Amino acid sequence: MMMEKFCQNVKLPQKGFFGWLTTKMFESKNRFLEVNAVKLCELKPDHQVLELGFGPGLGLEAAVKEMKDGPGKLWGLDLSPYMIEVAGKRLKDDINSGRVELCLGSVMDLPFEANTFDRVFHCNCFYFWPNIDRGVQEIMRVMKPDSLMVTTINQASINKAIERGVLKYANPNVPLYIEVLKRNGFSNVNIQELDDSGTAYQAIFASVGKKDN
Numbered sequence: 592m593m594m595e596k597f598c599q600n601v602k603l604p605q606k607g608f609f610g611w612l613t614t615k616m617f618e619s620k621n622r623f624l625e626v627n628a629v630k631l632c633e634l635k636p637d638h639q640v641l642e643l644g645f646g647p648g649l650g651l652e653a654a655v656k657e658m659k660d661g662p663g664k665l666w667g668l669d670l671s672p673y674m675i676e677v678a679g680k681r682l683k684d685d686i687n688s689g690r691v692e693l694c695l696g697s698v699m700d701l702p703f704e705a706n707t708f709d710r711v712f713h714c715n716c717f718y719f720w721p722n723i724d725r726g727v728q729e730i731m732r733v734m735k736p737d738s739l740m741v742t743t744i745n746q747a748s749i750n751k752a753i754e755r756g757v758l759k760y761a762n763p764n765v766p767l768y769i770e771v772l773k774r775n776g777f778s779n780v781n782i783q784e785l786d787d788s789g790t791a792y793q794a795i796f797a798s799v800g801k802k803d804n
């Protein structure tokens with residue numbers, strides 16, 4: 592029963608003890624993935640940037656610092672009202688100033704115009720999407736021509752989570768994700784093995800080239 596609640600909250604954190612617990616876990620274990628995804632995006636002050644599945648909001652917090660006082664804007668989209676609440680508190684000042692906007696919604700149906708974003712990033716998220724092709728097609732739609740998406744993951748901790756049964760509501764299949772990116776028109780799709788202070792992690796890069804629409 593407790594394990595079941597934990598697994599559900601890893602996929603979709605909800606207000607309550609298990610949502611609080613999973614949030615603390617994301618904050619301590621995944622901060623470096625969020626910060627590195629932002630670094631690898633090479634953000635410019637005028638970029639329009641989207642983070643998907645932002646959880647507690649650590650990536651958006653890092654991205655705001657990176658973009659300084661430029662005219663760009665950051666958007667976050669997450670399916671969990673509780674994560675909107677947690678990240679909303681963390682980013683209160685940036686939301687009030689209009690630099691950051693948080694949206695409740697699913698990657699399956701992004702509430703953004705076509706060709707909006709210069710950079711998209713996400714960490715520990717794609718494996719919860721109900722249909723990876725549909726999610727990737729939506730992302731492609733909202734990305735500008737000549738834009739970049741960065742995905743960071745820690746395969747070793749994913750493997751441990753699979754062994755412990757924590758990812759029973761996920762499909763953490765990296766080769767499938769890469770294949771889906773390629774078959775939906777992303778270019779220069781590649782995975783790099785990287786290191787942060789002795790902890791290995793993986794970054795998947797996917798570019799959008801020219802677009803017809």
Ligand SMILES: C[S@@+](CC[C@H](N)C(=O)[O-])C[C@H]1O[C@@H](n2cnc3c(N)ncnc32)[C@H](O)[C@@H]1O
Binds near residue numbers: 617671
């Ligand atoms: C494992 S958490 C990762 C949070 C954070 N990125 C991190 O690495 O710590 C997965 C996040 O994806 C969100 N999520 C799950 N399914 C989603 C979907 N279909 N669309 C958007 N967000 C989703 C969850 O609400 C949760 O915040």
